Amino acid sequence: MKKYVAECIGTCVLVFLGCGTAMLVGCKPDAGSGYLCTALAFGLVIVGMAYCVGNISGCHINPAVSLGCLLAKRMDARDFAGYVIAQCIGALAGSALLALIFNLGGVVDQTGGYGTNGLDGVNGSAIAGLLVELILTFIFVLVILGVTSAKAGHGSFGGLIIGLTLVLIHIAGIGLTGASVNPARSFGPAVVAAVAGNSAGLKSLWVFIVGPLAGGALAACVYSWLEKEDK
Numbered sequence: 379m380k381k382y383v384a385e386c387i388g389t390c391v392l393v394f395l396g397c398g399t400a401m402l403v404g405c406k407p408d409a410g411s412g413y414l415c416t417a418l419a420f421g422l423v424i425v426g427m428a429y430c431v432g433n434i435s436g437c438h439i440n441p442a443v444s445l446g447c448l449l450a451k452r453m454d455a456r457d458f459a460g461y462v463i464a465q466c467i468g469a470l471a472g473s474a475l476l477a478l479i480f481n482l483g484g485v486v487d488q489t490g491g492y493g494t495n496g497l498d499g500v501n502g503s504a505i506a507g508l509l510v511e512l513i514l515t516f517i518f519v520l521v522i523l524g525v526t527s528a529k530a531g532h533g534s535f536g537g538l539i540i541g542l543t544l545v546l547i548h549i550a551g552i553g554l555t556g557a558s559v560n561p562a563r564s565f566g567p568a569v570v571a572a573v574a575g576n577s578a579g580l581k582s583l584w585v586f587i588v589g590p591l592a593g594g595a596l597a598a599c600v601y602s603w604l605e606k607e608d609k
Contacts, residue, residue, distance in 0.1 A: 382435075385435050390468035400493045401489050405488075413553070440563070450602050469565055474570055495579065510554045511589025
């Protein structure tokens with residue numbers, strides 16, 4: 379149970395700090411420092427949480443990462459289900475806290491939807507959005523599987539490597555889809571925004587669920603093949 383609680387807390391912190399930063403400073407490509415601050419926020423959260431709950435749950439805080447670990451035979455189906463449920467609850471909690479604070483404080487949400495992902499950067503193309511999310515998540519999960527492999531030997535630097543990779547992925551992807559690479563991170567803000575009266579994010583939510591999960595699954599298959607020793 380503790381590992382599920384750790385995943386819930388980790389995902390809550392990811393959404394609260396990552397999406398919260400985007401809501402405060404904006405994340406449009408022409409926003410300059412706001413764009414980079416948002417990318418850094420998501421990556422730095424991963425670094426912090428990796429060293430905080432990584433020894434308890436592995437710090438997946440992302441269903442796509444958990445799926446990659448499941449297919450790579452690093453966790454069982456029961457834990458996978460528990461992780462995903464905990465991650466989604468954490469994402470909802472993080473988004474709800476942001477909504478409460480921003481509404482009570484009268485703070486302007488620069489994203490217009492609690493950090494909800496969208497397809498504006500790819501002119502509304504769901505296919506382009508799927509490709510972006512699949513490719514970015516493939517890269518992210520491939521790095522995670524490599525860094526956390528028993529053969530890697532990266533030791534205490536693993537969390538830093540993974541966090542910096544997520545920063546780079548956000549720098550490349552924020553202007554396209556908001557760089558979800560995490561179904562739970564997209565689910566929480568979209569649902570809370572819909573409850574608040576803005577259901578636009580729900581229409582494209584499937585892109586940010588299917589794309590990352592497909593990317594995570596592909597990364598697991600590719601890395602398992604790469605890591606397998608030739609006979």
